[in-house]
Amino acid sequence: MVEVKFERVKKMYDDGTVAVSNLNLTVNDGEFLVLLGPSGCGKSTSLRMLAGLEDVTDGRITIDGNVVNDLSPGARGVGMVFQSYALYPHMTIAENLSFGLRMEKGENRLSKDEIDLRVKETAELLGLTEQLGKKPKELSGGQRQRVALGRAGIRRPKVLLMDEPLSNLDAELRNQMRVEIRRLHDKFGTTTVYVTHDQIEAMILADRIAIMEGGELQQHGPPLEVYNNPANEFVKGFLCKHIDEIVDTANRIFDER
């Protein structure tokens, strides 16, 4: 039962800018939550605070009941997929995947054979078996993305974090990967927090959407609920109007044919 809670979370920088103010949000166990919003709304900052890559100025973040404000990123049991993949260029794919497992200390540490097995399984799951001996620069964008996904998930994290992972892919790949990501989530049931600025992506992937703007949470709930009952003008404009325009344009194209 891994629940993530943001309680009164605030992020303020040294120069006084407030990136996130008074965020109260609960991610339920096994839920796929999408943080949606325009650039600069605070969604990435919130994700990074959850990951431990940014300090929390005020408030609490809890994972699985534990307050993690002061825990190092490696100790929080989270896995993260970066927008730029951030694969280790000097290691092979197999080494990239196994790196986190090899860094594990203490009782959770797996034996070498277990690590190899895990790597093999993950590679098979993501269609990367041929690529295991190669270096990241030899792979295509889509393949690198899958390696990033594998690396994040291979340690069976409590929470999976994704920061706009599909932005660098072309439309066709994006569609494929969306299906993949959702499939993996349904298979493993990991609590997932996914950040994007793409309204369609959010509507398709999310169990629940949380819309942010200007550092403040505007509304959250299941996608269709939010769409049908926008809580304020911003949600109406950013989500509903945008989706309506897309649907209208699509209809017009098909009508004119």
Place this chain on the structure above:
Amino acid sequence: MSEDLAKRHYVPAELGTLRTWLVAAIFVNLAIVPLEWLRVGDLAMLSVLDAAILGILLMMLPDEGAGGKRDFAIIVAGVAMISALLRLATSELAVFDYWARAWLILPAGMAIWWLSSPHVSSWIRGDMTTEGAERGLARNRTLKPRLSAAGVHIVLLHAVAVVLIPVIWILDVALSPGNALGGEVFDQFTGEHFLKILGGESFWIWLRNSVIVSLGTTILGLSLAIPAGYAFSRFKFRGREPAMFSFLLVQMFPGIIILVPYFLVMKSLGLLNSWLGLVLAYSVTALPLCVWMLKGFFDTVPKELEEAALLDGCTQPQVFRKVILPLSLPAVAVTALFSFLAAWNEFLLALTFNTSNEMYTLPVGLASMISATGQAWGDFAAASLLVSLPVVLLFILFQRFLVEGLSAGGVKG
């Protein structure tokens, strides 16, 4: 349509090349004049004449439709060739003569060859057909890169020659018996100078000192510069900008300014005539540049890589050891090489700090071989070559890293 275009835009590549070559040849022939004057006195003025002939040839290069000019140009080129051949025949036939006259014979010869070739002739006469023009454009496409490659190679060959000729000369002096400076190149071979240097004690003492000091500088300098570069790159702290600026600032001062202060400091610390003194001095002077280079490199390592490593469970030191350091090997190699060489070649400080032969480094030892009476050129040349050898070897070994390291951060991974 296309016939106009082809004929309108076709200019034989040979003409452009000839123009460039003739301009270069004029400059070279003029530049030869002082050298010629040293060899043959007033006859050097003939080179001025040659340059003038080439100038006329340049002006006579025909444009489209100037048939008469072309004939005249060929005659001028012919005159140039005859003059060059005559001069060659009456000269010493040394390498220099061949080279100097080649700068007249070759341009003139190619001018005659090209100007009289059928397609250039028809272009000059103006009776070129469309097919001819199109064929000409196609010929240009393969010809131009080859011609410019030839031109580049000629320039490069000259540059290489300028660099290699002194080295070959020194090699010759080192291998020739006796201690004279002149003489025929590679007429006699002897190993006596090398044996004398390598057989003596001093050289090995100097070598030992240089190795210790250079290695010490590299190790000490790098172990300070790498963490410093990383800190300047990743962390924000008070005094960061002033420190970076002062690193640049101290590079402005000529090295000799620190000579006396350093001497006084080392004297009061009792570090004269010691390895430690030099190592400390060299490390400190090399640090600013090393830190700058390494900081610049660390700036290009994406922060996300470190964040990913943190999320994978690394501690900060582990992030540095397992992710940053392996990636920075090329940059570290370049910085290490630079530190090593700076220490190896350094002369002034080593000369000032050390007064006993026991502590001389190689440059200082080499300088001590310069005597006021009767310089032993053969020994000196051999010693110079031996001192340079490690540097050359290091460059060869580190070639791969150097190219990578110097362009580190150019392409995003």
